[in-house]
Amino acid sequence: MKNIKINVDCFKKSAMFMAGFSLYQCLRIALTASSFALKRFGIPRRNVDIFITKIHNSMEVAIFLGILIATMYIVLIPGKHARFNGIVSIFTNWMVCLMFFVVLVAFGGNGDKGNLTMYYWGLVGSGFAMGMNQSIAMAVSVENISYFAGSIPLAGVQVSVYHxxxxxxxxxxxxxxxxxxILVHQIIMAIIISGVAAILWTIGFIEDHKMQLCCEEEGEDALKEQKVKIVILDSSEKDEQISQEEKRSRKKSERTSQLGAEAEEEDENVQLGKKGLKELIRRSTQFLQINFKQRSRRSRERSSGNRFSPVLFLKGVYKAISPIMMSTVAMGLVYLVFPAIAPYRLTNLDTGHKIDIVILITFVAPALINIALCALKVGPNCDWAEYKFWNYTWVFAVPYFACIIMFFIPAHYPEAKFSQLMRSSKYMLGFVCFTFALSHAVLKTVGFTGAGVQNTIKPVVITNTDLDLSDDSIPSVEGSHSENGATTGSHANRKSRRSRRRGSGPQSPGGKGRLRPEPRDNSLNGQVSSFNILLSYLMLVIFAFIGDGYLKTLKACEANRALWPTANMSFLRSLAFWVSMAFRRGLRSFGEVFTLNVREQLMK
Structure with missing residues (x-):
């Protein structure tokens, strides 16, 4: 059973990695290969910006709609149906793969001109499937998000090297x-990558679903395999820790640690105090396993029909507010300036392409480092309330916002020395773009990885005085999973209840003898993770259209610099002018995002 579980975990990690790798293949087809598609469909080269903007905006809206529908499903689905989320994610992975066949037929078929409308709607459908798959994938396997997020930037590098x-x-x-x-082979590569991802996902999550059903059918017998992470302290150490906690904050004394956690390696299941003994480890572990099994069963029985709880959901979001805002800021503003303004508006095409490649590589580095940190169990997939230093990742927001401001200066203050330096020096522009890309990648990667694990069940902390080692009802090491396990568990829990009535039950480091009746529901992590990606893409779509409206306004005004609209305005008035005009034109673009006659719009 243990080997099967390890294999399932490996398949799930591999599936998450490949799903992330396949995620942006549709955007790479639409954007990176746009110049090749122009010739195939007979579109004039002067309309390349309209072609790219039209497809990109339509796909981003489709991605957001897919994320919205999937998030509503994840958040609102009753608890008793949540076990089928893995099966739904299998369907969305295959849907991503199948949509690439539509794109291939649209581009490769229909004679010399292809089918432009089918190609457009095939990419829009791919974006919708991508959005659904992204949201559900991050909900059903929150513990492996680092593999998913880390492989997403690899698509850009892979396509660039291929070209x-x-x-x-x-x-x-x-x-x-x-x-x-070149584009036919790129689409075939996308089919292969997404197909491998779907196969791995199917194997991993079907086995995972079978294990869940097995646990429900076998009940107590299946729960015997449950491992519990515990921390055992000597009573003197416990007193010292309580004193330290009280000194830090009186408010924290009301918070209690929870039973249960993810299964760990055997050597990590128990952390000893300086006076811990082997027999104490064995007996206390068995004691807490029995206790956890009964609590988990009662919790599952009560939550099997639970519907969406707004209060519980908002509490979960509040606990993850720092990583949620981190990823939202990183994702929301990136398309406001990249790549239309930086680097291509500030330099020639050749230099801009070289800087673009550097940016793609920069996106990859933090993601791969994050995978390594999470694999070593020192990554941001931890409780940020305990490991507070991950909140200091916000320091990267300072250069992130500074670079965005720098990108706007050359357009509005062309005579300034800094503007001339940005336009004349490829090294200066490259350095600012590199700083922007690095800050964006760090904020996004750390935020996405941390947002989905802030509601994870905490381990329980007990002292060696909480246990009666003379009690023979707790079986020996060899017989810890014997047929008498159920009777033993009942006896141990009666002793536990008597112990708590005397005030000496298991406590938390800041506790006063209190223990919550049930562990927290880990399914809340999936809901928070889906909400995080929804909020991030909502901001991305909003600012992408605002950026599009800003560029259209800027092009119209640059036709005659002598009649610059904000020449005699104060800074605040000019800022209000540009923001309002960008919003108006962006709203107009949003109203024209989908069309049934693509060629007519592109030929205007």
Whole structure:
């Protein structure tokens, strides 16, 4: 049974990694390969910006709608149906793969011109499937989000390397349509990547679903395999820890640690105090396992029909407010300036492309480092209330906002020395873009990884005086899972209740002999994680359209700098002008986001 569980965990980690790797393949097809699609569909090169903006905006809205629907499902689904979320995630992974077949047929078929409308709606459908899959994936496997988020930026690097190699190997090849085959092969690669992800996901989460059903059917027998992470302290150490906690904060004394946690390695199940004994470890572990099993069963029976609780949900969001806001800020503002303003508006196409590649590589580095930290169990997938130093990641918001401001200066103050330096020096522009990309990647990666684990069940802390070692009802090490386990558990829990009535029951470090009746529900983590991605993409879509409206306003005003609209305005009035105009034009663009006649709009 243990080997099967390890294999399932490996499949789930691999599936999360491949799902993240396949996630942005549709955007890479739409954006990175846009110049090749133009020639295939016979669209004039002067309309490349309209083509990219049209498809990108439509896909971002479709992604948001997919995330919205999936998040509503995750949050509002009754608890008794939540065990089927893994099966739903299998469906969304296969939907991502199947939508690429639609894109392939639209681009590769229909003679010399392809089918532009089908291609457009195929990419929009891929975006919708991507949004649903992203939200559900981050909800059903919150403990593996680092693998999911870490592999997302790899798609950009993979596509860039593929384009470089393909163009180099087929340069000057006679009677070979490079613009056609480069995108056909890219779509096929996306099908293979998403197909592998769907297969791994199916294997991992079907087995996981079977294990859940097994636990429900076997009841007490299945719960015997439950491991509980506990911390045993000597009574003198306990007194010292209580004193330290009281000195830190009186308010924290009311908070109690909870029973249960994820299964750990055997050597990490128990952390000893300086006077701990092997027999104490064995007996206390068995005692808490029995206690946890009965509590978990009662909790599951009561929560099986629970519906959405707004108060509980808001409490869960509040506990994760720091990482949620971190990822929202990082995701929300990125398309306001990147890549339309920085780097391409501030330099030529060749330099901008080189800087763009550097940015793609920069996105990857923090994500891979985060995977390594989480694998070593020192990453941000922990309780930030305990490991407070992860909140200091907010320091990266300072250069992040500073770089955004710097990108706007050359457009509005072209005569300033800084503006001239940004336009003339590729190293200066590259440094600012690198700083922006690094700050964005760190904030996004750490925020997404931490948001979904702030409501995890905490381990219980007991002292060696809480246990009666002379009690023979607790079985020996060899017989700890014997047939008499149920009787033993009942006897141990009666002793536990008598002990608590005397005031010497298990306590938390800041406790006063209190113990919550039930452990917290870990399913709240999935709801908070889905809400986090929904909020992040809501801000992304809003500011993406505001950025689009700003660029359209700026282009109209730059036609005649002598009639600059804010020349005689104060800073606040000019700021209000640009924000209002960007919002109006962005709202107009949002109203035109979807169309049934794509070619007519692109040929205007």
């Amino acid at each position: 470089i190699l393909f163009l180099y190997l087929n340069k000057g090849r006679p009677n070979y349509d490079v613009n056609y085959w």
